[in-house]
Amino acid sequence: MRQNIVAGNWKMNNTLDEGLKLTSEVVNMVQDELTNNNVQVILGCPFVHLTSVQKLTNGTKLALSAQNCHEEAKGAYTGEISATMLKSVPVQYVIIGHSERRQYFGESHDTLTKKTDTLLAHNLTPIFCCGESLDIREKGEHVAYVCNQLKDSLFHLSAEDFARLVIAYEPIWAIGTGVTASNEQAQEMHLAIRSFIADKYGKEVAEGTPILYGGSVKPDNAKALFACPDVDGGLVGGASLKSRDFVDIAKSF
Numbered sequence: 672m673r674q675n676i677v678a679g680n681w682k683m684n685n686t687l688d689e690g691l692k693l694t695s696e697v698v699n700m701v702q703d704e705l706t707n708n709n710v711q712v713i714l715g716c717p718f719v720h721l722t723s724v725q726k727l728t729n730g731t732k733l734a735l736s737a738q739n740c741h742e743e744a745k746g747a748y749t750g751e752i753s754a755t756m757l758k759s760v761p762v763q764y765v766i767i768g769h770s771e772r773r774q775y776f777g778e779s780h781d782t783l784t785k786k787t788d789t790l791l792a793h794n795l796t797p798i799f800c801c802g803e804s805l806d807i808r809e810k811g812e813h814v815a816y817v818c819n820q821l822k823d824s825l826f827h828l829s830a831e832d833f834a835r836l837v838i839a840y841e842p843i844w845a846i847g848t849g850v851t852a853s854n855e856q857a858q859e860m861h862l863a864i865r866s867f868i869a870d871k872y873g874k875e876v877a878e879g880t881p882i883l884y885g886g887s888v889k890p891d892n893a894k895a896l897f898a899c900p901d902v903d904g905g906l907v908g909g910a911s912l913k914s915r916d917f918v919d920i921a922k923s924f
């Protein structure tokens with residue numbers, strides 16, 4: 672059975688105190704209420720929160736994710752954070768290729784290839800984001816566009832390494848807009864992604880790869896989205912900032 676995952680992406684929100692309060696609430700609710708053992712709950716925190724949040728999540732069902740990392744393992748890159756540093760926290764997951772980083776920080780396919788390699792070399796799990804703009808969807812090019820994002824950044828990997836990834840499909844038009852992809856739109860794309868992976872790496876790898884949906888996931892739409900056969904969970908932005916909403920989403924399987 673594939674691993675179901677609900678990952679919160681706090682983005683650039685929360686002071687340290689706010690982040691620790693949110694974490695404590697999530698830890699307690701998950702411990703008391705989450706009975707489904709096939710759901711991995713992940714907190715994707717800003718760098719400055721990671722060490723403190725790790726102390727609260729250590730020994731619980733929660734795992735920790737960073738929201739980015741530099742592609743080089745170390746060196747003179749003022750202001751950057753390396754995979755080695757993240758591993759030392761320790762963090763288990765790292766979100767890469769989020770559309771906000773592609774758009775505002777110019778992350779290229781090539782950079783994402785290097786980041787993926789570096790993370791895997793440090794035994795960190797990349798949560799690789801992909802997704803199309805509204806313009807691309809309206810032209811009917813969304814499937815090809817997203818498949819190319821995967822091909823250009825990831826298809827140099829061996830099947831063994833590809834099997835270590837988590838993919839997050841996030842249509843840009845649904846991020847932070849309150850507009851969620853319909854269940855049919857999400858399933859269509861997730862199935863297309865899985866088939867594309869199967870063509871390259873075979874059915875076993877494709878069937879084992881968790882593919883998360885991101886884009887205005889809320890407690891009231893999570894159940895229907897997660898019921899789609901190829902949707903294995905969510906990458907949750909806004910709703911991950913509210914403990915009750917986030918844990919209710921995690922309980923939607």
Ligand SMILES: O=C[C@H](O)COP(=O)(O)O
Pocket residue numbers: 680769841845846847848849885886887888906907908909910
């Ligand atoms: O990484 C999370 C996504 O960008 C979704 O954000 P959102 O749930 O606020 O739409």
